[in-house]
Amino acid sequence: MGSTSEFNRRDLVKRAAALGIVAIPAMSVLTACAGAGGGGGDKVEKGTKSAKNPLAVNESAGLDVVIFDGGFGDKYAKAAQGEYTKAFPKAEGKVKLSSTQKIQSTLQPRFNGGNPPDLVDNSGAEQMDFGTLVSKDQLTDLTPLFDAPSIDDPSKKVRDTLRPGVLEMGQFGGKETWVLYYAYTVYGVWYSKGNLQKLDAEYPETWDDMLALCAKAKKRGIAGWTYPGKYPYYFPFSLYPFIAKIGGAEVLRRIDNLEPNAWHDPAVKDAFNAYYELYQKGYVLKGSPGLDHLQSQNAWAEGKALFIPNGSWVENESAKQIAKDPNFQLAVGPPSSLSSSDKMPYGTLWASGGEPYIVPKKGRNSEGGMELLRIMLGKKSSQNFIEQVSSLTSLDGGTEGITLPPGLASAQQVLKKAGGNIVNPRMQDWYVALQKEKIGVGAIGEMMAGRMTPDEAIKKIQKYADDTRADSSVTKYKR
Amino acid sequence: MQHGKYRFIAGFLAVPLAIYAVFVISPFVQAIYYSLTDWTGLSSDMKMVGFDNYARLLKDSVFWSAVGNSVTLLLLLPVVTLSLGLFFAFMLNVGGRRRKKAVIGGVRGSGTYKIVYFFPQVLSVPIVALLFQFAYNPESGALNALFKAIGLGQVQPDWLGDPQIALWCVMAAMVWANVGFYVVLFSAGMSSIPKDFYEAALLDGANRINTFFRITLPLLWDTVQTGWIYMGILALDVSAFAFVQIMSVGPGGPDYSTEVLPLYVYQKTFRDGQAGYATAIGVSLLIVTLIFSAIVMRLGRRERLEF
Numbered sequence: 001m002g003s004t005s006e007f008n009r010r011d012l013v014k015r016a017a018a019l020g021i022v023a024i025p026a027m028s029v030l031t032a033c034a035g036a037g038g039g040g041g042d043k044v045e046k047g048t049k050s051a052k053n054p055l056a057v058n059e060s061a062g063l064d065v066v067i068f069d070g071g072f073g074d075k076y077a078k079a080a081q082g083e084y085t086k087a088f089p090k091a092e093g094k095v096k097l098s099s100t101q102k103i104q105s106t107l108q109p110r111f112n113g114g115n116p117p118d119l120v121d122n123s124g125a126e127q128m129d130f131g132t133l134v135s136k137d138q139l140t141d142l143t144p145l146f147d148a149p150s151i152d153d154p155s156k157k158v159r160d161t162l163r164p165g166v167l168e169m170g171q172f173g174g175k176e177t178w179v180l181y182y183a184y185t186v187y188g189v190w191y192s193k194g195n196l197q198k199l200d201a202e203y204p205e206t207w208d209d210m211l212a213l214c215a216k217a218k219k220r221g222i223a224g225w226t227y228p229g230k231y232p233y234y235f236p237f238s239l240y241p242f243i244a245k246i247g248g249a250e251v252l253r254r255i256d257n258l259e260p261n262a263w264h265d266p267a268v269k270d271a272f273n274a275y276y277e278l279y280q281k282g283y284v285l286k287g288s289p290g291l292d293h294l295q296s297q298n299a300w301a302e303g304k305a306l307f308i309p310n311g312s313w314v315e316n317e318s319a320k321q322i323a324k325d326p327n328f329q330l331a332v333g334p335p336s337s338l339s340s341s342d343k344m345p346y347g348t349l350w351a352s353g354g355e356p357y358i359v360p361k362k363g364r365n366s367e368g369g370m371e372l373l374r375i376m377l378g379k380k381s382s383q384n385f386i387e388q389v390s391s392l393t394s395l396d397g398g399t400e401g402i403t404l405p406p407g408l409a410s411a412q413q414v415l416k417k418a419g420g421n422i423v424n425p426r427m428q429d430w431y432v433a434l435q436k437e438k439i440g441v442g443a444i445g446e447m448m449a450g451r452m453t454p455d456e457a458i459k460k461i462q463k464y465a466d467d468t469r470a471d472s473s474v475t476k477y478k479r
Numbered sequence: 480m481q482h483g484k485y486r487f488i489a490g491f492l493a494v495p496l497a498i499y500a501v502f503v504i505s506p507f508v509q510a511i512y513y514s515l516t517d518w519t520g521l522s523s524d525m526k527m528v529g530f531d532n533y534a535r536l537l538k539d540s541v542f543w544s545a546v547g548n549s550v551t552l553l554l555l556l557p558v559v560t561l562s563l564g565l566f567f568a569f570m571l572n573v574g575g576r577r578r579k580k581a582v583i584g585g586v587r588g589s590g591t592y593k594i595v596y597f598f599p600q601v602l603s604v605p606i607v608a609l610l611f612q613f614a615y616n617p618e619s620g621a622l623n624a625l626f627k628a629i630g631l632g633q634v635q636p637d638w639l640g641d642p643q644i645a646l647w648c649v650m651a652a653m654v655w656a657n658v659g660f661y662v663v664l665f666s667a668g669m670s671s672i673p674k675d676f677y678e679a680a681l682l683d684g685a686n687r688i689n690t691f692f693r694i695t696l697p698l699l700w701d702t703v704q705t706g707w708i709y710m711g712i713l714a715l716d717v718s719a720f721a722f723v724q725i726m727s728v729g730p731g732g733p734d735y736s737t738e739v740l741p742l743y744v745y746q747k748t749f750r751d752g753q754a755g756y757a758t759a760i761g762v763s764l765l766i767v768t769l770i771f772s773a774i775v776m777r778l779g780r781r782e783r784l785e786f
Binding site: 070104105108111112113114126127128129130131136137138230231232256285286287288289290291292299304358367432433436439441442447449451473474 | 517519520521522523524575612615616617618619623637638639640641642669727728729731732733734736746749750751752753756
C-alpha cells in the first residue's frame with residue numbers, strides 16, 4: 001500500500017516556501033524594470049527652420065508615438081500620422097504609432113531606461129502621475145509649440161487658437177507648459193430631451209424645479225437620477241460646478257489648493273444637502289450604488305432614470321444604447337440654480353481638457369513629437385477627431401461645416417451660454433487618489449448611498465484633504 | 480574519487496541554483512532594497528530614505544484596512560473552500576446510498592457532478608469575476624431578480640455597493656471559482672484510500688459522519704494541508720487582486736471595505752507613482768505570507784499514517 005497522498009512533509013515544506021515566494025509577484029515585476037540607469041538621451045539632429053517647418057524638425061528622423069487606446073480609439077491619431085508623413089516625406093515608414101490601454105506598465109521601463117517615446121497620450125486608468133513626471137524632469141516644455149504659427153493660419157500662434165484654460169491646465173505651478181490636453185470635455189447633467197418631453201418638462205433651471213420634476217417622474221415609476229456607484233467620483237462632474245455656482249469659483253480654487261477648512265464653506269454644505277435630498281426623497285434609481293459606469297448609463301439610456309452626472313464622452317461610449325430610442329435627443333445641462341442668491345449665473349459650467357499629451361524629455365525626436373501635436377491642432381485633424389469620436393478638441397472652433405451629433409451640439413450650446421463662466425477644478429488631475437478613492441468612493445459615494453449625512457461626508461473629506469496636505473510624498477500645486 | 484563526486488553533483492546543481500538565484504533570490508533582495516528608497520517608478524533618479532516607507536506604513540490607515548481584509552480572506556477562504564470541497568468530494572465518492580456489490584459509492588449522478596464542479600476551473604478569473612458582477616448588479620442582476628421572483632421584493636441589497644457585505648460577495652465568487660479544483664483533488668485522494676477500511680467501518684455500524692471524520696479526513700490530511708497552503712497563497716496574491724480589481728467599487732471600496740494588499744501595491748505603483756512605498760507594502764505582504772506558512776506547518780504537524 002502506498003501513502004495517503006503523493007506528498008510527504010518535507011516536500012510540503014519546500015513547496016510552501018516556493019509558494020511563499022510566488023506570492024509576491026508584484027515585487028518581481030517592479031524590480032524587473034527598475035534601476036536600468038540613465039543611458040539613452042542621444043537626440044536626433046535638428047532640421048532647418050523654415051516657414052513650413054517652424055519647429056526645425058529633422059525631416060528624415062523617425063518618430064515614436066504611443067496612444068492610449070480608450071474611448072476615443074487611435075484612428076484619429078493614425079490620420080494625423082498620415083498628415084505628418086505628407087509634410088515630411090523622408091520620414092515615411094519611420095513613424096511608429098502604437099496604442100495600448102496600459103500606458104504605465106508599457107512605458108515605465110522605457111522611462112526608467114531613459115529611452116521613452118517622442119509623444120505619449122498619457123490617459124486612462126494607467127495614467128502616469130504628472131506631478132512625478134514633472135518633478136523628476138521627464139517632460140519637455142511645450143512652449144516652442146505654443147509659440148509656433150498654427151498650421152491653418154501662419155499669422156496666428158498656436159497658443160491663440162486654443163480654447164480658454166487649456167494652456168493653463170498644462171502648467172504645474174511654473175511658467176513652463178508640460179501637457180497639452182487635446183480633447184475638450186463638457187461636464188454636467190446629461191439627459192434625454194425626448195424623455196423629459198414625455199413628462200411635459202424641460203431641463204430644470206432651478207433646484208426647486210429639479211425636485212418637482214423628480215417627484216413627477218417618481219409617480220410614474222421613473223427615477224430622477226442614477227450614477228455609477230462603483231465610481232462615485234462621477235458625481236463631482238455636476239456637483240463641483242454646482243458648488244462654484246452657489247459660492248463662486250473661489251470656493252473650488254481653495255479646495256484645489258487644499259486650504260484648511262476649504263470644504264467647510266457654506267456653499268459646499270448647501271450643494272451636498274441638495275444632492276442628499278435626492279437620495280432622501282427616493283429620487284435616485286434603486287441599486288445605483290452597485291452599478292458601474294456602463295450599467296448606470298444603460299439604465300439611464302433605457303429611460304429608467306432622467307439624469308446622470310457625466311462628461312461628453314458619454315455620447316460615444318453609450319452610442320449603441322442611446323440609438324435604440326430614436327427620440328432620445330441627448331443633451332447636457334449646467335447645474336440648476338439653488339437659489340437667487342447664487343454667486344454665479346445659471347449656465348456656469350465645468351469644461352476642460354482631456355486626453356493629455358506629453359513629449360518626454362529624453363525622447364530622441366522631441367521636435368517631431370511637437371510637430372505632430374501642431375498638426376493635430378490644425379483644423380483638418382481636429383474636424384476628423386470631432387467626426388470620429390463626437391467630442392470637441394482644444395482647438396477653438398473647428399466645428400464649422402460639419403453636422404454635430406445631438407449631444408455634442410448641446411455641449412456646444414451650453415458652452416456658448418456659459419461664456420466666461422467656465423470653471424475648471426483640478427483635483428482629478430492633481431490629486432488622483434484624494435479625488436477618486438477618498439472624496440469619491442469614501443465620502444460622496446457613502447453619502448449618496450445614504451450611509452453618511454452631508455455633515456459627516458464634509459467632515460471626512462476635510463480630514464482627507466488635510467491628510468493629503470500633510471503628506472510629504474504627494475506633490476502639491478497651487479492655482 | 481570523493482572530490483570528483485562533489486564536482487559531479489555541483490555540475491548538476493549549478494544551473495538550477497543559478498536560475499533560482501537570478502529569478503527568486505535577487506528580486507527578493509532588490510525588493511527590499513527598493514523599499515528603502517523613494518523610487519517613483521517613472522525615473523531612475525532615486526535616493527535612499529532608510530525606513531521612512533515603513534514608518535509611513537504604520538500610520539497609513541488604508542494599509543491597515545488592506546491588512547485586515549487580506550487576513551480575513553486568508554483565514555476564511557481556505558476554510559470555506561476546503562470544507563465545501565471535502566463535503567462534495569465525500570458525497571461524490573463515499574457518501575452515497577449503499578448498493579449491492581460495491582462497498583462504497585457516490586450519490587446518484589456523481590459522474591456528472593464531478594464534471595459540473597470542474598467547470599469554473601476552466602473559466603479564467605476575469606470571466607468569473609465579470610459573471611458575478613452581472614449577477615450582483617442591484618438594478619438588473621440575477622440575484623435581486625430572483626429575490627423579486629420569490630416574493631422578497633423588499634430585500635434588494637446593493638451587494639458590491641454595500642461595505643457591510645462587499646467583501647463577502649467577492650469571497651463568494653472566489654469560493655465558487657476554486658471549489659471545483661479541490662473536489663477533484665480530494666476525489667483523487669479518496670480513491671487511494673483502501674476500500675477494506677470502509678468495509679470494516681461499515682461492519683462496525685459507522686454512519687456517514689463517523690466514516691468521514693474517523694477514516695476519510697485523517698487519511699486525507701496531507702492533501703488537505705497542501706490545499707490549505709494553496710488556498711492561503713491564493714487569498715493573498717494575484718487571484719485576490721484580480722477579483723477585487725474587477726468586481727469591487729472603486730476598486731477597493733466602498734470605503735476601503737475590499738481593499739487588499741496586492742491591490743494597494745498596484746495602486747501605489749501605477750496610480751500614485753510611489754513604487755518605493757509600494758515595494759515596502761510588498762515586503763509586508765511577504766511577511767504575512769511567511770507567518771501564514773509557518774503557522775500552517777506547525778498546526779498541520781501530525782503523525783503520518785503508513786498503510
